[in-house]
Structures are given as C-alpha cells and as structure tokens.
Amino acid sequence: MLELKDIEKRLSAIPDPEIPVITIKELGVLREVTKVDNKLIIRITPTYSGCPAMDRFYSDIEDVVKELNIENYQIQMQYDPPWTTDWMTKKAKQKLKAFGIAPPEYKTSDKNAVLGAPSIVVCPKCSSTNTELVSPFGSTACKALYRCKSCLEPFDYFKCI
Numbered sequence: 001m002l003e004l005k006d007i008e009k010r011l012s013a014i015p016d017p018e019i020p021v022i023t024i025k026e027l028g029v030l031r032e033v034t035k036v037d038n039k040l041i042i043r044i045t046p047t048y049s050g051c052p053a054m055d056r057f058y059s060d061i062e063d064v065v066k067e068l069n070i071e072n073y074q075i076q077m078q079y080d081p082p083w084t085t086d087w088m089t090k091k092a093k094q095k096l097k098a099f100g101i102a103p104p105e106y107k108t109s110d111k112n113a114v115l116g117a118p119s120i121v122v123c124p125k126c127s128s129t130n131t132e133l134v135s136p137f138g139s140t141a142c143k144a145l146y147r148c149k150s151c152l153e154p155f156d157y158f159k160c161i
C-alpha cells in the first residue's frame with residue numbers, strides 16, 4: 001500500500017470538474033486524508049449546497065482511489081464548518097483569473113458577500129473595475145455572469161459563499 005502522503009498527493013491533484021486549472025485541494029474541497037485502523041478516510045466539504053460539481057468530486061476521488069488499488073476507504077462529507085471561498089488558496093484565485101473567471105473579491109465576513117455579489121468586480125481580462133452584473137447565475141449556480149464595460153467582454157464571477 002502506498003504511503004499516506006503519496007495518496008494525499010494524488011488526491012490533491014484532482015482537478016475541479018468545472019474549472020480544470022484548479023485542483024480540489026486548492027479549491028478547499030479536499031479537507032483531510034487520514035488513515036483510521038488501516039482504512040483510508042477522505043474528508044471533503046461541498047462547495048455549495050446543490051452544486052452539481054459535488055457528484056463529480058465524489059466520483060473523481062473514487063476513480064483515483066481505485067486506480068491506486070485501495071479497497072478499504074471511505075469518503076466522508078463534512079458540512080461543518082461550511083465551505084467558504086476564503087478556503088480557496090491565493091494561487092487558486094490567480095489561476096481563476098488566468099482562466100477568465102473573476103475570483104471572489106471579498107472575505108465572506110464582508111456584508112456584501114452575503115448578497116452574493118459585491119459592488120466591485122474586477123474584469124479578469126483587462127483588470128477594469130468598470131463592470132456590471134448581467135445575471136446572478138452564470139454558467140453554473142456557483143458563478144454570476146458579469147460584463148466588462150471597458151473591454152465589453154462577458155465573464156463569470158465566482159461568487160462568495
């Protein structure tokens with residue numbers, strides 16, 4: 001059997017099904033990989049209740065575990081504390097921007113974040129702050145659709161949750 005740190009490394013490298021440039025580790029979904037009585041325990045936190053990506057996280061993790069020939073394992077959902085965009089690493093936010101998605105601007109403690117859409121969203125393409133909300137729901141429920149008034153490009157904004 002592989003070393004725990006090697007297993008964790010493999011699991012940490014699983015890309016987000018919606019934004020393949022980010023891994024589930026960088027996204028903050030993969031919480032912990034441990035071993036209890038020789039059983040591999042993988043704890044994940046859903047990003048968003050009802051987020052369709054969650055089933056994919058689950059099956060992608062199972063695929064890797066099976067690839068590693070690990071039979072004794074359990075994937076546990078951890079709902080407390082709930083996932084927030086604050087768990088996303090700085091690197092992940094930079095990758096989001098490079099991918100054309102505006103990363104979350106505010107800490108979830110910010111009052112604006114509760115409303116799901118902060119007043120200022122920076123365009124990931126030209127860095128202009130002259131942007132407008134087009135739709136509170138973008139390509140997925142986790143994102144909002146914005147348009148940049150400077151370069152006229154539409155883009156997704158990853159909502160603060």
Ligand SMILES: [Zn+2]
Nearest residue numbers: 123126148151
């Ligand atoms: Zn722009």
